[in-house]
Amino acid sequence: MSAREVDAPIFGPAFQVELDTLFRWRRDVRHFRRDPLPTGLLDRLLEIANASPSVGLSQPWRFVTVEDPARRAAVRADFEACNTAALTTQEEARAATYARLKLAGLERAPCHVAVFVEPDPDQGHGLGRRTMPEAVAYSAVIAVHTLWLAARAHGIGLGWVSILDPSRIGTILDVPEAWHLVAYLCIGYPETDAVIPELEREGWENRRSINVLAR
Numbered sequence: 001m002s003a004r005e006v007d008a009p010i011f012g013p014a015f016q017v018e019l020d021t022l023f024r025w026r027r028d029v030r031h032f033r034r035d036p037l038p039t040g041l042l043d044r045l046l047e048i049a050n051a052s053p054s055v056g057l058s059q060p061w062r063f064v065t066v067e068d069p070a071r072r073a074a075v076r077a078d079f080e081a082c083n084t085a086a087l088t089t090q091e092e093a094r095a096a097t098y099a100r101l102k103l104a105g106l107e108r109a110p111c112h113v114a115v116f117v118e119p120d121p122d123q124g125h126g127l128g129r130r131t132m133p134e135a136v137a138y139s140a141v142i143a144v145h146t147l148w149l150a151a152r153a154h155g156i157g158l159g160w161v162s163i164l165d166p167s168r169i170g171t172i173l174d175v176p177e178a179w180h181l182v183a184y185l186c187i188g189y190p191e192t193d194a195v196i197p198e199l200e201r202e203g204w205e206n207r208r209s210i211n212v213l214a215r
Contacts, residue, residue: 022149022152022153023149025152025193026148026149026152027152027157027158027190027193027197027198028158028159028160028197028198028199029105029157029158029159029186029188029190029198030104030105030159030186030198031104031105031108031190031191031192031198032104032105032108032109032110032157032159032186032188032189032190032191033108033188033189033190033191034108034110034188035110035188035189036110037110037111037156037187037188037189041154041156042065042111042113042187045147045150045151045154045156045187046063046113046147048146048147048150049061049063049143049144049146049147049150050143051146052139052142052143052145052146053139053142054124054136054139054142054143055124055127055128055129055132055135055136055138055139056123056124056125056126056127056128056129057123057124057127058121058123058124058127058129058136058139059121059123059124059139060117060118060119060121060123060124060136060137060139060140061115061116061117061139061140061143061144061182062115062116062117062118062175062179063113063114063115063116064113064114064115064116064173064175065111065112065113066112066113066114066173067112071172071173072106072112074172075106075112075164075169075172075184076103076106076107078164078165078168078169078172079103079106079161079163079164080103081165082163082164082165083103083163086163105159105161105186106161106186108188109159109186109187109188110187110188111186111187111188112184112185112186112187113147113184113185113187114169114173114175114181114183114184114185115140115143115144115181115182115183115184115185116140116170116175116179116180116181116182117136117137117139117140117179117180117182118136118176118178118179119133119136119137119178119180120136120178121136137180137182140182140183141182141183144160144182144183144185147185151187155189156187156188156189157187157188157189157190158185158186158187159185159186159187160183160184160185161183161184161185161186162183162184164181164184166180166181169181169184
């Protein structure tokens with residue numbers, strides 16, 4: 001039997017309930033335990049992320065695991081510099097609260113992964129990019145979300161750090177100049193889990209009901 005003839009799996013009601021639970025328990029984690037991940041688990045999670053859909057099957061994401069202490073320290077320093085600049089343009093108390101939460105992840109998470117996008121990869125032959133070239137970067141974001149869900153399914157937390165200068169992070173990690181930073185991720189076991197997401201508990205913002213326009 002060829003791959004085309006294999007029956008598709010049937011995902012029954014019990015699985016659908018568990019999948020909905022997984023979506024709802026996905027968290028942007030900021031407080032981590034220092035416990036290392038089991039050997040090989042991060043590689044497995046990245047393999048799952050690599051199966052994400054992408055425009056023209058271009059797979060434009062580029063994963064960089066950041067293990068060198070000096071590079072991690074440089075990333076933290078860049079975060080602190082960017083946050084200092086942000087404090088001059090935002091409500092200071094709210095910005096400081098958010099920064100404190102993000103910095104905790106950078107300091108304690110056992111795994112750091114930077115996700116870059118190659119804007120014009122040869123793979124995919126340019127399909128789907130002519131009118132919406134940004135679909136390449138969107139594909140990398142889908143890979144991040146896939147990684148997020150896969151990690152949560154293993155009880156692993158993921159935090160997305162966005163207060164960074166993309167060009168400086170590229171220099172710190174010595175990646176090709178054409179690559180553009182999409183996400184800097186802290187990964188590890190969360191210190192605590194809660195039904196209410198942390199930003200809601202901290203009073204930053206509340207999740208709103210869906211608003212769908214009909215045309």
